[in-house]
Amino acid sequence: MVNRTLxxxxLVALFLLGCLLFSYPLLALFDGGxxxxxxxxxxxxxxxxxxLLIVSMILVIERSKR
Incomplete structure (x- = not known):
């Protein structure tokens, strides 16, 4: 049960990281020429x-199967 919670x-942390990575302020930094x-x-x-997000999700999911 503890492993499932972790x-x-x-995964929730990765979701929040994805929200941060695809938010407007960061996208605006890379919008220049x-x-x-x-x-x-x-x-x-x-x-x-x-x-990066896909690889991170794969690592989290594969690690939890052990």
Missing amino acids: WAQR GEVFGIPRLFAYLFGAWA
Whole structure:
């Protein structure tokens, strides 16, 4: 039961991190000109943040199965 509660708390924390990463103030920082490997900075940031959240969720869920 304790492990399930910890798992749920970590997923809620990841949700809040996602809300923070995709909030307007942070998106506005990357909205300026410039490119990363030929991709606009905003799109690179969005893809990177999205990938980070997915990998983090996979780690939390896989860790809870042990």
